[in-house]
Amino acid sequence: MKKTRKVQNKGYKVPGWFKSIPLGSHGSNPTQKRYWKVVSNLVRQRDFKKYKGKCVSCFRRLERWEDGQCAHYRRYATCNSYFKWEIKNLALSCSYCNQNEDGVIGYAFGEELKRRYGDKHLDWIEKENKKYHGMKLEDHEIVSRVEKLLEENPWFVLP
Numbered sequence: 699m700k701k702t703r704k705v706q707n708k709g710y711k712v713p714g715w716f717k718s719i720p721l722g723s724h725g726s727n728p729t730q731k732r733y734w735k736v737v738s739n740l741v742r743q744r745d746f747k748k749y750k751g752k753c754v755s756c757f758r759r760l761e762r763w764e765d766g767q768c769a770h771y772r773r774y775a776t777c778n779s780y781f782k783w784e785i786k787n788l789a790l791s792c793s794y795c796n797q798n799e800d801g802v803i804g805y806a807f808g809e810e811l812k813r814r815y816g817d818k819h820l821d822w823i824e825k826e827n828k829k830y831h832g833m834k835l836e837d838h839e840i841v842s843r844v845e846k847l848l849e850e851n852p853w854f855v856l857p
């Protein structure tokens with residue numbers, strides 16, 4: 699019989715290295731807010747290098763990655779569970795586009811995501827988000843997702 703590898707939230711202690719991450723602006727507890735800080739910095743730094751500092755929607759060039767915001771394509775409020783932190787639903791944006799989300803800006807955002815990830819990417823976002831419906835967020839799962847991001851992006855330095 700296979701042993702269950704699932705650790706329950708109860709009794710799990712978030713490690714010290716994770717607790718030293720500053721709190722980000724999204725999330726409903728400190729672990730989630732730290733997860734947002736990691737994802738937001740990673741996406742903004744990644745896109746700044748990869749796309750020469752351009753906003754995902756209007757292509758305006760930002761001077762520094764810190765000047766941009768980490769924007770959701772599918773809105774944060776309508777993303778399920780861990781999908782709120784899914785980096786393929788996120789991109790570096792200027793603050794104007796991120797705060798004045800209208801149809802035109804949203805459309806341009808989607809078109810650019812298709813160029814980056816392929817024509818089926820917006821369908822992928824919808825399908826993937828559905829998979830997370832009703833899923834409870836667990837501290838241990840968040841920490842392991844951050845560990846995976848660090849492994850996959852060795853250039854990234856924790857904030």
Ligand SMILES: [Zn+2]
Nearest residue numbers: 753756792795
């Ligand atoms: Zn913009």
